[in-house]
Amino acid sequence: MVGLAAYFSSLKLSGLLNRFPDGISQGIIWGVMALGVFITFRLLNEADLTVDGSFTTGGAVTIMLLLNGWSPASAMAVAVIAGLLAGAVTGVLNVCLGIPVILSGILTQYALYSINLAIMGMKANQAISVDSYPLVLSSRFVSEAIGIGAVIALILIAILYLYFGTEQGSAIRATGCNQQMAKANGINISVTKIIGLALSNGIIAFSGGLMAQFQGFVDINMGRGAIVIGLAAVIIGEVLGDALFGKKMNFAVRLFFITMGGVIYYLVVEVVLWMKLNTNYLKLLTAVIVAVFLAVPYLQGKRKASFAKAKKRSAKELSRNNITRLPGKDKDMERKCE
Amino acid sequence: MRKAMLELRNVCKTFNPGTINEKHALNGINLTLEEGDFVTVIGGNGAGKSTMLNAVAGVWPIDEGSILIDGIDVTGLPDYKRASLVGRVFQDPMTGTAATMQIEENMALAARRGLFRSPFRAGVSRKERAMFKERLKILNLGLEDRLTSKVGLLSGGQRQALTLLMATMQTPKVLLLDEHTAALDPRTAEKVLSATKTVVERDNLTTIMITHNMKDAIHYGNRLVMMNEGQVILDIKGEEKKKLTVEDLISKFAKASGEEFADDKTLLS
Numbered sequence: 001m002v003g004l005a006a007y008f009s010s011l012k013l014s015g016l017l018n019r020f021p022d023g024i025s026q027g028i029i030w031g032v033m034a035l036g037v038f039i040t041f042r043l044l045n046e047a048d049l050t051v052d053g054s055f056t057t058g059g060a061v062t063i064m065l066l067l068n069g070w071s072p073a074s075a076m077a078v079a080v081i082a083g084l085l086a087g088a089v090t091g092v093l094n095v096c097l098g099i100p101v102i103l104s105g106i107l108t109q110y111a112l113y114s115i116n117l118a119i120m121g122m123k124a125n126q127a128i129s130v131d132s133y134p135l136v137l138s139s140r141f142v143s144e145a146i147g148i149g150a151v152i153a154l155i156l157i158a159i160l161y162l163y164f165g166t167e168q169g170s171a172i173r174a175t176g177c178n179q180q181m182a183k184a185n186g187i188n189i190s191v192t193k194i195i196g197l198a199l200s201n202g203i204i205a206f207s208g209g210l211m212a213q214f215q216g217f218v219d220i221n222m223g224r225g226a227i228v229i230g231l232a233a234v235i236i237g238e239v240l241g242d243a244l245f246g247k248k249m250n251f252a253v254r255l256f257f258i259t260m261g262g263v264i265y266y267l268v269v270e271v272v273l274w275m276k277l278n279t280n281y282l283k284l285l286t287a288v289i290v291a292v293f294l295a296v297p298y299l300q301g302k303r304k305a306s307f308a309k310a311k312k313r314s315a316k317e318l319s320r321n322n323i324t325r326l327p328g329k330d331k332d333m334e335r336k337c338e
Numbered sequence: 339m340r341k342a343m344l345e346l347r348n349v350c351k352t353f354n355p356g357t358i359n360e361k362h363a364l365n366g367i368n369l370t371l372e373e374g375d376f377v378t379v380i381g382g383n384g385a386g387k388s389t390m391l392n393a394v395a396g397v398w399p400i401d402e403g404s405i406l407i408d409g410i411d412v413t414g415l416p417d418y419k420r421a422s423l424v425g426r427v428f429q430d431p432m433t434g435t436a437a438t439m440q441i442e443e444n445m446a447l448a449a450r451r452g453l454f455r456s457p458f459r460a461g462v463s464r465k466e467r468a469m470f471k472e473r474l475k476i477l478n479l480g481l482e483d484r485l486t487s488k489v490g491l492l493s494g495g496q497r498q499a500l501t502l503l504m505a506t507m508q509t510p511k512v513l514l515l516d517e518h519t520a521a522l523d524p525r526t527a528e529k530v531l532s533a534t535k536t537v538v539e540r541d542n543l544t545t546i547m548i549t550h551n552m553k554d555a556i557h558y559g560n561r562l563v564m565m566n567e568g569q570v571i572l573d574i575k576g577e578e579k580k581k582l583t584v585e586d587l588i589s590k591f592a593k594a595s596g597e598e599f600a601d602d603k604t605l606l607s
Contacts, residue, residue, distance in 0.1 A: 163457065165460060165461050165462075166455075166456065166457050166458060166459055166460060166461055167446075167450060167455035167456050167457070167459050167460075167461050168455045168456060168457040169457065169461065170439070170443055170446065170447055170455075170461035170462075171447065171455045173436070173438070173439060173443075174436045174439065174447050177436040177437060177438045177439060178432075178433070178435070178436045178437065180428070180433050180434075181433065181434055181435055181436050182418075182436075182447075183417045183418045183421070184395075184417065184421060184426050184428075184434065184505075185421055185447045185448050185450075185451055185504070186418050186419075186421030186422055186450070186451035186452050186453075187418055187421075187447070187455070188418050188419075189418070
């Protein structure tokens with residue numbers, strides 16, 4: 001009891017509030033990444049695991065080019081191109097060689113580990129100081145980072161909203177929704193899939209570039225588990241948006257909430273850290289949360305039509321007519337089943 | 339003679355070749371449709387009716403023979419490249435439309451068959467919306483007031499009717515209907531069929547309609563084709579078609595296929 005009291009008294013609210021800005025700024029960056037995950041996971045209806053590699057690629061390209069004296073804008077533009085290529089490779093593996101997207105993504109991601117190391121000059125990490133280089137944002141100036149991150153996220157949401165309303169964007173959405181319909185309407189689904197995967201990983205690399213600048217270094221493992229955090233952000237954002245807007249949620253609002261999903265995820269992480277829980281279990285916690293949210297639609301569907309309920313209804317009806325033969329309780333039936 | 343709009347010349351297709359599931363679905367089928375022909379196709383299970391439509395649509399490459407649409411050899415083109423020439427309505431109402439997209443978005447996708455899809459042009463233009471409304475009015479289903487509704491909210495019949503509009507949006511050279519009313523209740527089926535007739539007659543479309551309803555096969559179209567074992571075994575046109583009865587059809591099938599059949603189920607299914 002004394003220990004518990006001491007634990008609670010050691011938790012100061014001010015400490016939590018001080019943590020929030022950092023959580024928000026990181027959350028925005030991961031929210032941007034979640035927009036990329038959203039394109040494949042929801043619009044293309046595919047699980048793309050290239051993410052873990054392309055996020056790091058974005059960070060590595062950005063940091064190395066900055067260290068070589070490039071401007072942040074041009075460094076990040078090249079990072080986006082690198083991400084586009086990574087996504088296109090996954091797309092080509094899938095479309096031209098018939099490897100399922102999930103495996104194509106794992107292959108690309110695996111290959112990217114070597115490529116990322118090569119980009120980083122065969123070192124596992126590379127640091128960059130905000131004092132000597134013109135970084136877009138940095139954890140040293142958190143409130144600025146939040147502002148810049150928010151502006152970038154809003155611009156990106158606007159671009160994606162407009163793009164997925166265009167002829168090409170609609171074709172990509174149709175491909176993810178119904179491939180047969182897409183083909184019957186003259187859409188080359190090989191091309192739309194590759195474009196979608198490339199676009200997704202371009203955005204992810206872009207957010208990787210932001211993240212590396214924010215934390216002041218790029219690490220070969222910075223993308224590990226990025227797909228899970230991205231999924232968490234997508235799911236949290238959608239659940240929240242659905243609760244607040246319901247059927248009125250249009251595409252732009254949905255994108256906004258997905259970015260917010262990243263922020264909420266990182267605020268939760270900050271709370272966990274503030275509560276002095278062992279951060280080792282953070283990944284476990286995240287995985288559990290994502291699994292639960294992914295399971296919800298399935299379980300809801302099952303609740304409406306389950307064998308267990310059918311059995312109950314049937315048993316009730318039969319017992320009313322004094323028939324009680326059930327599998328497992330009837331020897332004859334058991335023999336027949338064998 | 340009118341010009342030939344669709345020609346199948348000695349088309350062969352075998353599924354699962356070299357395995358115990360080997361199936362010769364099309365055995366050198368020959369069929370020519372003249373411009374404006376509305377052909378109804380009947381035949382038993384596994385007669386190759388759907389396979390023939392899929393061959394025309396380009397779902398997979400055929401093994402032998404040629405397919406010509408309006409004189410163009412399309413044998414080497416995959417389905418998405420034939421889409422500007424071929425309109426399709428499927429048996430399953432879920433297949434022809436994108437459920438998570440709006441009615442107008444679906445129609446706009448169909449309106450761009452065979453065109454380059456730009457990443458800078460709007461997916462649905464204001465001009466188009468008015469045109470979509472006009473087209474939807476033909477169906478008489480009240481869809482013209484629901485342009486921004488998600489297609490997933492529509493009934494099977496409404497979706498089939500919408501698919502029909504989409505398939506004929508860009509006046510195709512050939513319209514393929516694969517038992518497109520089979521999954522609907524009789525009253526809805528009737529509505530979709532009459533909409534089909536309206537559209538086909540309005541645009542003078544060259545049409546193939548597979549049906550398992552012999553009355554529909556007789557009632558609709560100017561020509562009736564019966565298939566068996568991947569070939570055309572009966573081809574009835576003109577005056578003969580107009581006078582045709584269900585009894586005629588059953589006895590003709592028995593004669594043509596050299597098979598007796600106990601009931602008309604084999605023919606209907």
